Amino acid sequence: xxxxxxxxxxxxxxxxxxxxxxxxxxxxxxxxxxxxxxxxxxxxxxxxxxxxxxxxxxxxxxxxxxxxxxxxxxxxxxxxxxxxxxxxxxxxxxxxxxxxxxxxxxxxxxxxxxxxxxxxxxxxxxxxxxxxxxxxxxxxxxxxxxxxxxxxxxxxxxxxxxxxxxxxxxxxxxxxxxxxxxxxxxxxxxxxxxxxxxxxxxxxxxxxxxxxxxxxxxxxxxxxxxxxxxxxxxxx
Amino acid sequence: xxxxxxxxxxxxxxxxxxxxxxxxxxxxxxxxxxxxxxxxxxxxxxxxxxxxxxxxxxxxxxxxxxxxxxxxxxxxxxxxxxxxxxxxxxxxxxxxxxxxxxxxxxxxxxxxxxxxxxxxxxxxxxxxxxxxxxxxxxxxxxxxxxxxxxxxxxxxxxxxxxxxxxxxxxxxxxxxxxxxxxxxxxxxxxxxxxxxxxxxxxxxxxxxxxxxxxxxxxxxxxxxxxxxxxxxxxxxxxxxxxxxxxxxxxxxxxxxxxxxxxxxxxxxxxxxxxxxxxxxxxxxxxxxxxxxxxxxxxxxxxxxxx
Numbered sequence: 001x002x003x004x005x006x007x008x009x010x011x012x013x014x015x016x017x018x019x020x021x022x023x024x025x026x027x028x029x030x031x032x033x034x035x036x037x038x039x040x041x042x043x044x045x046x047x048x049x050x051x052x053x054x055x056x057x058x059x060x061x062x063x064x065x066x067x068x069x070x071x072x073x074x075x076x077x078x079x080x081x082x083x084x085x086x087x088x089x090x091x092x093x094x095x096x097x098x099x100x101x102x103x104x105x106x107x108x109x110x111x112x113x114x115x116x117x118x119x120x121x122x123x124x125x126x127x128x129x130x131x132x133x134x135x136x137x138x139x140x141x142x143x144x145x146x147x148x149x150x151x152x153x154x155x156x157x158x159x160x161x162x163x164x165x166x167x168x169x170x171x172x173x174x175x176x177x178x179x180x181x182x183x184x185x186x187x188x189x190x191x192x193x194x195x196x197x198x199x200x201x202x203x204x205x206x207x208x209x210x211x212x213x214x215x216x217x218x219x220x221x222x223x224x225x226x227x228x229x230x231x232x233x234x235x236x
Numbered sequence: 237x238x239x240x241x242x243x244x245x246x247x248x249x250x251x252x253x254x255x256x257x258x259x260x261x262x263x264x265x266x267x268x269x270x271x272x273x274x275x276x277x278x279x280x281x282x283x284x285x286x287x288x289x290x291x292x293x294x295x296x297x298x299x300x301x302x303x304x305x306x307x308x309x310x311x312x313x314x315x316x317x318x319x320x321x322x323x324x325x326x327x328x329x330x331x332x333x334x335x336x337x338x339x340x341x342x343x344x345x346x347x348x349x350x351x352x353x354x355x356x357x358x359x360x361x362x363x364x365x366x367x368x369x370x371x372x373x374x375x376x377x378x379x380x381x382x383x384x385x386x387x388x389x390x391x392x393x394x395x396x397x398x399x400x401x402x403x404x405x406x407x408x409x410x411x412x413x414x415x416x417x418x419x420x421x422x423x424x425x426x427x428x429x430x431x432x433x434x435x436x437x438x439x440x441x442x443x444x445x446x447x448x449x450x451x452x453x454x455x456x457x458x459x460x461x462x463x464x465x466x467x468x469x470x471x472x473x474x475x476x477x478x479x480x481x482x483x484x485x486x487x488x489x490x491x492x493x494x495x496x497x498x499x500x501x502x503x504x505x506x507x508x509x510x511x512x513x514x515x516x517x518x519x520x521x522x523x524x525x526x527x528x529x530x531x532x533x534x535x536x537x538x539x540x541x542x
Contacts, residue, residue, distance in 0.1 A: 053424055079426035087424075093417035095482075096410060104410040105425040153426055 005064075006031040006157055006188050007052070007083075012061035012071075014047055014212075021047040023212035024061070029157070034179065034189045036203035036220070038196075040232055044212035045192045046088055049159050053085050054078045065157070084155030088162050088192070090142045094135025098126055098145055101134050102152045113152075120148040123178070124171075140167045147175065151182075158182065160191045164198050176202060200224070208232065252390060256383050264382050266499065268454065271389040273495050275447045276468070277475035277487035278396045283440035284473070285481035286409060287433055288416030289339065292469055293350030296334075296357045297327035297444040298451070299463035303361055305449025306374050306458055316381065320388065320449030327445025328438050330357075335437040339430065342419075351466075358464035373459030376452065385454045389447065393488075396443040400484050403439075404540060412436050413482070474513075478520050480529030483540050489528060 007029040014022040022044040029035055037045050050056040052063055054075040063071040070078050093101050102117035103110070121127040124144040129137060134145055143166055150158060163179075164172055179202060183189060193199050199206060200220040208216040208223060210232040216223055223229055256264060276298065284290045301323035308319040338349045361368045368374055403409040414422035415429050422429050452458045471494075479490025494516070501509040524531050532538060 055420060055424065074428075074430075075420075075423035076426050076428045079424055085424055087421065091418050091421035091424075093414050093421065095417055096413060100410055104407060104414055105427070110407070149425065 004030060006066060007190075008062075008064040008067075009048075009052070010062045010064075012048070012051055012058045012063060014044075014051055014056060014058050020212050022051060022058070022209075025209070025212065025214050026061075027207050027214060027217065029188050029190060031156075031188050032183060032186050033204050034183050034191065034202050036199040036206040037190055037192045037209065038194075038199055038206060038223075039209035043209040043232075045209055046161060047212075048209070049085060049161055049192065052078075052159065053083060079153065079155075082154075082156040083159065084150035084153050084157070085159040086146045086150055086161055086163060088165075090139070090146060092134040092137075092142050092145050092149070095133055097131050098134055098137065099130040101145055101149055105149055105152050106154075117152060120151060124148055124174070140171060143167050144171065144175070147178075155187070157188045157190070160189065160193075162192055162194065164193060164195050172198075249394070253387075256386055261382070264386050268382065268386045268389050270492065270495050271386075271393040272447050272451060273472065273475060273491040274393040274488050275389070275396050275443050276472040277479070277491040278393070278400055279440045279443045280472045281440075281476045281481055281483075281487040282396070282400060282403065283433075283436045285476055285483075285487070286403070286412040286416060287436050289433060289437075290347045290473075291350045291437075291440075292347045292473075293352070293354040294440070294444060294472060295464060295466065295468040296350070296354040297331065297441040298448040298468060299354070299357060299361070299460075300330050301327045301445030301448025302452040302458050302463040303368055303374070303448075304445070306376055306452040307367060309376055309453060310374065316379075316385070316449070316453035317388065320446050320453070323449030323452075324442045324446035327441045327448070331438050331441035332434075335434050339433045339437060354464055354466065354469065358460045361464070362460045368460075371460060373457055373462075374452075375457050378456065379453070382454060385450050388450050389454075392443055392447050392450065397484065397488060399439065400487075404482075404484050408432075408435075416482070470517075474517050474520070477525070477527055478516065480527030480531075480533070483527075483529045483533070486527050486529040493528075 005028040010026050011024045012022055013020065013024055025048060037048070039045055047056065051058040054070070054073050054077070058071050062069060065081055065083060070081060093104070096104065098121060099117055102120065103113050106113045118127060118130065121130050124147070126141060126144060129141070134142060137145060143163070147163060163175060167175060176198065179189060191199070191203065203220055205218065206220050206223045207214055208229050215228045215232060216226045255267065280291065280294050304326035305316065305319045305323035308314040308322055309316055334353055338346060341349055362371050403412070411427050411432050414427055415433060419429050448463065475490035475494050476487040477490070478494055479488065480486025498509060498513065501512060520527065526534070533540065
């Protein structure tokens with residue numbers, strides 16, 4: 001692990017036709033911390049996630065995970081290295097049951113997998129719905145299912161794309177506790193989130209994107225007072 | 237419930253095994269073709285029902301198998317048994333060549349590419365006259381083996397349905413279904429979707445090849461338009477859809493229902509049957525896209541292993 005970073009992005013650029021979605025973006029994550037990634041709509045947050053996970057290969061720059069290049073790898077290879085993610089728009093497997101959604105993503109022996117899957121379902125209070133098709137669950141429940149599906153693959157780096165959107169307050173608090181607990185277990189977490197309360201309460205370092213460029217980086221308190229950030233959000 | 241089902245299944249198979257002793261020639265032919273349709277619809281189900289990659293060219297594997305089997309029998313003097321197994325291998329080789337590039341295509345593009353494959357195969361077979369007899373077809377030496385082919389065809393239907401059972405009840409099957417459900421999410425969860433798609437495709441090509449070889453031997457004569465017929469693909473798709481795609485027993489139910497129906501009506505009304513067949517397609521697609529078993533599953537919360 002070079003410089004002790006688990007993930008290192010250097011000068012990553014991604015263009016779609018004439019639009020530069022991510023522009024020479026660099027950031028580095030130290031292991032065992034929670035990071036936030038914020039920015040106005042269309043600022044390139046999700047695209048940056050896709051460049052890390054290989055879903056949309058970056059045009060220029062480097063992505064290193066534990067010191068090794070992972071840009072150019074297929075998404076499933078990136079995932080198997082230990083990077084898990086959730087999606088902004090829910091992507092559970094609708095015609096698989098809640099339990100099957102979890103079982104299908106691991107390679108561990110079936111019985112062990114089932115025990116762990118049921119534990120996770122209990123943890124987000126979905127255990128009664130384990131045999132229900134995922135597509136029949138409510139929006140918030142699907143969101144939680146997607147969250148524990150990532151945990152099922154036991155990743156070391158977790159990318160969460162708006163995990164709090166559509167989850168009710170009680171569950172949200174539990175989700176936040178869960179994320180903190182994952183950090184305490186030594187996992188690294190990068191969160192895209194619009195809910196500032198979540199970002200400010202959870203993250204130790206926040207990166208701010210605007211038009212695909214990183215315009216600020218620092219602790220939440222400092223970021224909130226940063227002039228460029230305020231300008232990006234509210235205009236001059 | 238489970239025991240009753242098993243007893244019924246074993247009893248049914250036993251009756252089918254004993255049937256040739258009392259059957260007429262027509263009866264044997266009828267059942268033999270029924271087995272063929274079960275095998276074809278179930279094979280299609282393995283790739284298209286599970287991964288959602290709708291193949292509109294599955295008859296290409298059937299036709300390739302028919303020609304491979306027929307050529308081995310006529311020019312190389314093989315027995316039809318091993319020739320049909322070799323026909324299955326030939327179909328798998330074709331699937332390997334075509335699957336690698338075509339499975340990168342999504343949705344309608346894959347369907348159209350597979351449709352094209354079938355046309356290309358038909359033209360190729362017509363062109364290489366020296367080997368295939370071209371447009372005038374290929375005649376096999378006379379042989380009365382319908383009784384034996386009945387059992388071989390039945391075994392093919394059982395084998396592919398057993399394969400469907402093993403796949404659908406395993407994590408391998410669940411992984412195939414994630415491709416249908418959400419391929420991007422499957423990739424992001426570490427599932428090598430390209431490899432799984434190819435496995436399913438190869439598996440689904442083998443039995444149609446074998447069945448094609450058996451069909452050629454049973455008919456004694458094949459020609460490009462009869463074994464590379466688009467209608468064959470459409471029929472197997474409709475059978476699988478009608479019974480319930482992505483389930484174990486759906487394609488069996490669909491093949492039996494539609495084939496029996498087709499034969500009964502066919503015997504009486506030559507043209508009406510095509511109109512009715514078309515009407516069934518429209519009915520299924522509009523009103524029960526998940527098929528008979530799909531509807532029952534939803535209403536009575538049955539598992540897809542039904």
